[in-house]
Amino acid sequence: MAVNGIIEIHNLSFFRGNRAIFKDIDVSIAAGKITVIMGPSGTGKTTLLRLIGGQLQPHRGEVQLFGENIAQLNRKQLNQLRGRMGVLFQSGALFTDLTVFENVAFPLREHTQLNDMQLHDRVLLKLEAVGLRGARDLMPSHLSGGMARRVALARAVALEPEIILYDEPFAGQDPIAMAVLQRLIKDLNDEMRLTSVLVSHDIAEACAIADRIILLGEGRVLAHDTPEALQTSTDPAVRQFMHGEADGVIPFHFPAPPLAEELLCDHASVADNRGGLQ
């Protein structure tokens, strides 16, 4: 496969214990687009983000960012690469002991040599972009969930990254906050020529802003296409997820032996389960 995406994942496998989260998946994410990773809960959407950010190492296969295999980078090179990438964590992950201003200034202080004046202007511009310039002296504990996420967004884009990863940006937001965030993400993507990667399970929001959707399920990529194509897809698993149907091919049960087998098993093994070291 030719390297054309800004993020390339080849033959990646990842395990939690003995359970395979991903089995040999290939993903290519194009530059300048908004890509949404979707899938039922527990399919490893957030794990995939962490693999892209280099916080987890794949057990097999490789992750390439800007054409470089991140497993082969040393710590310094990886940190340099991370400077070109912003992450918006699910909870916002603001540093609770710093003010809003200092939170946004944090990556600038770590990665740039800006003097205080430049830093001040840059932080205020970023806060203005998310509409929270007035909240600069508040502590994160005084912010609502939506505001905290907007501050985190300002912090994530403070270094003017080329890629930005969003972990469940819409989870637990009221409709207005959701719409605000949605517009911010779209505007940022267009104005700063970012590549945005979102993790979400909110179909409506995702379809509204996504250029491409990657649908994960059962450790595989079920589909990777435009929202329109997915909504009209005839693939049963894709249909089930996109239309939110309870019954379908995506299993509702955690992997287990057949029910009849467990109910009819001899009672000796139940006794075994109850006592002993196991």
Place this chain on the structure above:
Amino acid sequence: MINLVSALGGQLLQRLALLGQALLMLLQSLRVLPGKHGLSRLIQQLYVVGVQSLIIMLVSALFIGMVLGLQGYTLLSAYGSEQAVGQMVALTLVRELSPVVAALLFAGRAGSALTAEIGLMKATEQLASLEMFGVDPLHRIVAPRFLAGLICLPLLVAIFSLVGIYGGHIVAVDWLGVYSGSYWGNMQQAVDFGEDVINGMIKALVFAFVVSWIALYQGYSCVPTSQGISAATTRTVVYSSLAILGFDFILTALMFGGA
């Protein structure tokens, strides 16, 4: 039988692996020297770990000293040697009670707070977020807290001993009428700076090391949920207390056992 052996072996290996992890965390956090804002972060932690534990230390020390004075006086006056109460209070405090009680209080006050704080940082993805900004959380979060613990506890122990000795003075001299000169005089003859005070300080340093290490490791490795954090906080207090008492016996045997 084979199952039992392999289960025990597995447990043992698991424990060893945990110890190894904890050691690696410690070494990695101390590998890098403090950066440009290192000092101000250290001061911040000295405040949290030290100054905020000061009140509980002072109050406990005063009461423990007073109890020692009272008990010592009752015990010694039966032999007509109540002048030796100063010696008894000072030696008990300096050698044993100050390091042990201060370390136990430190584990309860500062250790549990450290575990909960770091556990919460982990749960709210602040540690992951630091990592994504290219900042090593071990270096930024763990190292200054460890250093602060190491600096604070010996100082708190010294303060504890002194306040306790004055607490004993209040009871024995001011209330029960022991002559002040013999309170201090006997004490000065009996207490040796090198043997008693310095050994007490060495104990304090060892306890500070152990408690800070346990607290930070438990926080750093906890399961980032509310149950996980509360379990880790409990483990910090329990493990720290056991470690303090165990190490106290070993250190006492090494320091005072031979003589």
Place this chain on the structure above:
Amino acid sequence: MHKRWIEISVGLMLVAGVVALLSLALQVSGGHLTRSADRYPIDALFENAAGLAPKAQVTLAGVTVGEVVAVVIDPQTLMAKVKMQINGEVNYLSIDSSASILTAGLLGEKYVGLTVGAEDEVLVAGDMIEDTQSALVLEELIGQFLLNLGDSN
């Protein structure tokens, strides 16, 4: 403002800790800042140094003037050699001074008592006190007492 208070209180705590350690050194252990700096060694040979231990006081007329640093056996004479450190300002112990091992109270600690003689020449570092009186051993004392009792009868 808040940051300032943190810095000040941390500073206060550090100072308090160091002051506490200093007063533990000075007031509680009765140490002097000029300890062991200005002292000179003197030895003494005793028939029997039973109960005398390092750090025991050395007194002159009841005033502490030094301390015992070691009690060892002298291989030539097979007597107990007591090594002492005498404070520098006590530079008037005559060469014929005598030393005896005494007991504080009935069952108290052993200490060394010095008595100055008549000579003008004084003891200097490394000298040996010849005129000594050994420790009283309670069992020997009682034995002697019983013997005398038997004799007088």
